[in-house]
Amino acid sequence: MKYTMQNLLKEDRLFSVSQRFKEGARVKDRSLFDLADNNYCDYWQKEAENLHWFKTWDRVLDWQPPHAQWFIGGKTNISYNCLDRHMPALKDRIAYFWRGEYEGCERMYTYGDMHEWVQKCANGLKKLGVKKGDRVAIYMPMIVEAVVAMQACARIGAIHTVVFAGFSSHALAERINDAECTLVITADFVHRKGKKIPIKKQVDEAVKDCATIEHVMVFSTVEESCAMTSKRDVWYHELVEGVANVCSAEPMDAEDPLFILYTSGTTGKPKGIVHTVGGYMVGAYTTTKYVFDIKDSDVFWCTADVGWITGHTYVAYGPMLNGMTQVMYEGAPNYPHKGVFWEIIQEYEVSIFYTAPTAIRMFSKWGADILKAYDLGSLRLLGSVGEPLNPEAWMWYHEHVGNKKCPIVDTWWQTETGSIMITNLPSIDKQKPGYAGKPLPGIEVELVDESGNQIQHGSGLLTIKKPWPSMLRTLWKDDARYRATYFRSPDYDTYYCGDAAAKDEDGNIMIIGRVDDVINVSGHRIGSMEIESALVDHEAVAEVAVVPKPHEIRGEAIVAFVILKEHILPDDALKNTLKKHVVDMIGAIARPETIIFTQDVPKTRSGKIMRRLLREMVHDLPLSDMTTLANQEVVSSLKEHYQFAKSRS
Ligand code: WTA
Numbered sequence: 001m002k003y004t005m006q007n008l009l010k011e012d013r014l015f016s017v018s019q020r021f022k023e024g025a026r027v028k029d030r031s032l033f034d035l036a037d038n039n040y041c042d043y044w045q046k047e048a049e050n051l052h053w054f055k056t057w058d059r060v061l062d063w064q065p066p067h068a069q070w071f072i073g074g075k076t077n078i079s080y081n082c083l084d085r086h087m088p089a090l091k092d093r094i095a096y097f098w099r100g101e102y103e104g105c106e107r108m109y110t111y112g113d114m115h116e117w118v119q120k121c122a123n124g125l126k127k128l129g130v131k132k133g134d135r136v137a138i139y140m141p142m143i144v145e146a147v148v149a150m151q152a153c154a155r156i157g158a159i160h161t162v163v164f165a166g167f168s169s170h171a172l173a174e175r176i177n178d179a180e181c182t183l184v185i186t187a188d189f190v191h192r193k194g195k196k197i198p199i200k201k202q203v204d205e206a207v208k209d210c211a212t213i214e215h216v217m218v219f220s221t222v223e224e225s226c227a228m229t230s231k232r233d234v235w236y237h238e239l240v241e242g243v244a245n246v247c248s249a250e251p252m253d254a255e256d257p258l259f260i261l262y263t264s265g266t267t268g269k270p271k272g273i274v275h276t277v278g279g280y281m282v283g284a285y286t287t288t289k290y291v292f293d294i295k296d297s298d299v300f301w302c303t304a305d306v307g308w309i310t311g312h313t314y315v316a317y318g319p320m321l322n323g324m325t326q327v328m329y330e331g332a333p334n335y336p337h338k339g340v341f342w343e344i345i346q347e348y349e350v351s352i353f354y355t356a357p358t359a360i361r362m363f364s365k366w367g368a369d370i371l372k373a374y375d376l377g378s379l380r381l382l383g384s385v386g387e388p389l390n391p392e393a394w395m396w397y398h399e400h401v402g403n404k405k406c407p408i409v410d411t412w413w414q415t416e417t418g419s420i421m422i423t424n425l426p427s428i429d430k431q432k433p434g435y436a437g438k439p440l441p442g443i444e445v446e447l448v449d450e451s452g453n454q455i456q457h458g459s460g461l462l463t464i465k466k467p468w469p470s471m472l473r474t475l476w477k478d479d480a481r482y483r484a485t486y487f488r489s490p491d492y493d494t495y496y497c498g499d500a501a502a503k504d505e506d507g508n509i510m511i512i513g514r515v516d517d518v519i520n521v522s523g524h525r526i527g528s529m530e531i532e533s534a535l536v537d538h539e540a541v542a543e544v545a546v547v548p549k550p551h552e553i554r555g556e557a558i559v560a561f562v563i564l565k566e567h568i569l570p571d572d573a574l575k576n577t578l579k580k581h582v583v584d585m586i587g588a589i590a591r592p593e594t595i596i597f598t599q600d601v602p603k604t605r606s607g608k609i610m611r612r613l614l615r616e617m618v619h620d621l622p623l624s625d626m627t628t629l630a631n632q633e634v635v636s637s638l639k640e641h642y643q644f645a646k647s648r649s
Contacts, residue, residue, distance in 0.1 A: 011391055014430040015398070017407045021380075025427030026293050033428075036441035043442045044070070044469050047286040048278070051321070052076065052085045054251040057278075061467065065493035066483055067474070068467035070279035071254035078258060078281045079122075079155035080249035082320035083115040091115075094325045097299070097348045098144050101191040101331035109144050111323070114151075119247040121152035124239040128183060128215050132157030132250060135181040135260070138306075139163045139172055139203060141190040142330045145219045145236075146306045147316045149185045154258060154277075157250040161260040161272070164307025165190055167587040169205035175262050178272055179476060180212045187219040188226045193335040200226045207232075254278025260476050261309055263415040264527035265485065266517045272476030273309075273415050281321065283419035283470025287440065288318030291409055291420050292352050292381060293427065299378070301327040301345070302354040308524070309415040310385055313470075314354060318419070333359055338366050342374035353401070354383035354411075357393055358522040361553045364396040371400055381426070383409045386523025387555045388511050394433035412436040412511050414497060415525075416486070418470030421445070422509055435508040443468055447503055452488060459502035459512055464495040471495070517611055519548040520556050524589045528611060531592065534585035535560060538578055540568045545601040545609045546592070549618040557593040559618050561601050561638070570597035596645045600634040602626075617642055 022028065036043035041060040048057070048071060057074030086093075091112035098107045109117075130136060136158045140146035146162070153160040161179045163172050176184065186203045189196045200218055204227070207213045216233045218226070228235070252258075258277045262270040288294065300319050304310035319326050327348050333341050341363075345353060363370075382402050389397070389410045397408060407426030413419060422445065424430070424437025431437070439445045447460035475482040486495050500512040514520060517528040528546040535544040543563040548556035562578065564570055575595045583591050602610040605628065616623050617639055626632060 011432055011434050013391075013395075014432055015407070016430050017426045018405070021407065022427045024295075025425075027290055027425050027427050030428065032290070032441045040442045040444075040466060040468075044282060044286075048074075048282045048469075051081050051281060051285060057254060063467050063493075065491060066487040066495075068279075068471060069255050069473075070276075070282070070467075070469045074254040074278050075251040076254060076278055076281065077155065077249035077252050078277055078317060078321070079118060079151040081281060081285075082151060082317065083111065083118060084249060086111050086323045087115060090323050093323065095320060096144050096147070097325070097327045099327070099329045099331075099344055101194070101335060103336065107144070114144075114148070114320075116245050117148045118151045118155060120240045120243055120245050121148050121236070122155040122247040123243040123245075124217070124236065125152055125156055125158060125183070126247070127239060127243060128217065128234065130156065130158050130183055132252075133256075134158045134183070135179040136160050137163055137172070137176050137179070137181040137184045139165055139167075139184060139186045139199065140219070140306070141165055141187055141199065141221070142305055142328060143187065143219070143221065144328060145187070147320075147328075150259075150306070150312075150316050151320075155247060155249050157252050157256065159257045159259055161262065162307050162312065163262070164305055164587070164589075165199055166305075166307070166589055168584055169202045170585050171587055172202065173206040173209045175270065175272075176206065176210045176213065178262070178270075179260050181210070182212055182214045183217060184213060184215075185217045185219075187221050188224075189222050191221075191330055193332055196222065198226060204229070252277045255473070257473075259312065261312065261415055263309075264518055264525045264530055265481075266527055266529060268527070268529045268533035270527075270530070271478070271481065271485070273472045274474050274476050275418050275470065276473050279469030279471070280418050281317070283468065284313045284318035285321040287419040288314060288322050288324075290425060290440065291411060291423055292354070292383065293425070294319075294322055294324060294352070296323075298324060298351045298380075299327060299348055300324050300352045300354070301329075301348075301350045302383075303329065303333075303341075303356070303359065304354075304385075309413075309418070310354075313419050333362065334366075339370045339373060342371050342376060345376055345379065346374045349378035351378050352381045352383070353379055354385065356386045356523040357384055357389045358387065358554050360384065360389070360393045360397050360401075364393060364400075365553060368396075368400040376401065376403065379403075379406050381409065382406045383411055385411045385413070385420075387520055388513065389434070391433035398433075407431055410436045412499075412509070416472040416497070417464075417468070418472065421464065421468075422511075424508070429508075432504070432508050435504065435510045437508050439509075442466075445509065446494075447501060448494075452494070457503070457505075459500055461515060462497050462499045462501040462509070462511070464497065467495075519546070519558055521548075521551075521558065521589060522554045526558070526586070526590050530586060531558060531560065531582060531590055534582045534590070535562060535578060535592075537585060538581045540564055540574060541578070542566075543601065545611055545614055547611050547614045547618055549594070551593070558590070559594045559596065559614075560592040561596050561598050561614060563598060563600065594645060596641055598638055598641055600631060601638070602634055603630050604628045605630045614638075 057071035551557035
């Protein structure tokens with residue numbers, strides 16, 4: 001079998017939840033699964049009926065593979081459903097407990113506050129001339145204003161594209177240009193580990209290359225000012241001075257785009273994943289409710305940044321659609337100290353905690369003693385997302401964070417799927433370390449081989465057989481790439497997610513990892529080609545091949561094999577320069593951990609780099625089929641180079 005099974009461990013440990021958890025759970029039996037198995041449209045329709053529609057849909061689904069439309073003819077608004085729908089009942093309920101990075105900096109925002117703010121911000125957007133269908137880039141720190149900005153766009157029908165604030169100005173400009181945004185919403189500074197990073201300056205740098213930008217709207221987070229370009233730049237607080245605090249939500253067509261979120265693919269250019277209003281809303285609402293088994297008394301903390309899909313679905317939308325109270329933290333897990341996450345859980349009595357395997361592995365490395373100083377008794381459910389949660393990390397999470405009493409939902413999904421697809425609901429199925437579990441109601445998955453034949457045992461490509469409401473609709477301005485990336489001829493009716501997986505005899509699914517050239521560093525997807533393009537952009541570089549290698553904490557780390565131009569001296573200073581160049585072009589998340597200078601890389605006779613061989617080399621695996629290799633001699637010298645570089649690092 002082609003997909004490596006190295007992390008497919010024999011796992012016999014199974015964990016059940018207490019009778020009490022089961023009795024109190026929202027999903028007590030398989031009736032939702034049965035309903036969905038019987039007719040998945042009925043299942044989704046029933047969930048959609050829990051939300052507010054200005055006009056009900058005429059048809060639930062129109063599936064013309066590979067294009068799905070959901071709730072056709074329906075009119076709704078996601079911001080209305082997050083806010084107005086809860087008024088006046090939840091007016092005084094806390095929507096967000098927000099904690100700033102430095103001691104004592106905290107704020108609370110009720111649903112009433114959020115309602116008022118979002119409406120004001122929406123009126124501010126209108127004042128700037130933003131209309132339905134316009135694209136707005138959001139480049140913000142983890143402050144509640146980021147959610148306000150997203151919801152304000154959604155309220156008036158503008159399409160937001162949030163760009164993670166860790167991306168460089170170059171990466172920001174690339175996304176603004178692809179989406180042809182007319183406005184960027186940002187803040188003056190980001191607080192990161194005790195430093196103030198002037199993020200507005202990065203926006204200034206980016207928009208120099210963006211002809212479509214008319215305005216930059218800036219939230220002020222500190223006393224000191226930052227440079228503003230007259231006419232183009234506006235302070236948010238000045239813009240909304242005197243604007244009405246009522247702005248009714250635009251009735252949006254269910255299939256109108258809600259947002260574009262860029263994610264890495266296998267070419268140098270990021271893909272603009274397009275999600276639409278109605279289907280995404282139903283997916284976010286339903287999965288939040290069932291997967292996290294939510295109750296009115298819960299305090300939910302998803303640690304993801306709003307710049308990623310997890311921050312969209314499980315910070316900005318899903319919990320608010322359900323009227324939940326959330327925690328949002330501005331800072332890093334180790335600032336101001338390594339116990340800050342546990343301090344936050346204790347202080348706000350967090351009951352549901354949703355984080356990434358990288359963070360869990362980091363906490364386990366820091367040691368369980370740190371947690372002992374805090375009371376984590378409020379926790380009742382834990383979640384994980386973004387990468388495979390290996391059994392050791394699973395056990396550590398279970399023992400030290402969950403005190404052996406909290407079930408863990410290991411949730412598999414993607415930017416493209418919009419909401420969680422696979423996880424075991426603890427009230428229904430046992431949990432098995434290392435396994436995400438089974439698909440949620442309405443989701444049908446299948447493992448197939450390269451030719452699309454179903455695989456019963458062992459590992460294969462993970463596919464989704466039926467459309468679901470929160471699936472991506474297309475790639476922004478590139479429907480051909482949408483078709484080619486996720487579907488296969490002649491039928492185009494099965495979604496290929498790009499991951500390999502394996503199934504145990506009970507149907508539990510273990511995600512093995514990407515089968516394409518996408519690297520997953522700390523749960524962040526980065527395309528090999530994106531990093532390669534950034535490196536060849538440097539004047540010293542002739543050619544590059546980038547592959548992932550296993551990393552104890554981050555899951556994967558980036559290794560770059562670099563061929564320099566003639567007469568360029570390969571030294572350590574140049575390695576650092578090249579690493580910095582990647583950071584400038586993409587962002588710190590894409591910084592290569594190892595750079596290896598080499599004379600050549602393995603290639604096919606048609607000149608394509610065989611990353612597969614390099615991947616095997618850095619994984620210390622035996623090298624597979626080399627018959628198509630044009631330059632056989634390069635492999636042994638590269639192997640030596642690599643071993644040498646490894647021994648020095
Ligand atoms: C990986 C994040 C193993 C997978 C929500 C997927 C996972 C990619 C899991 C999507 C999981 C996500 N176990 N791997 N529970 N969840 N992945 O678009 O490779 O940032 O294709 O969405 O992350 O990453 P994305």
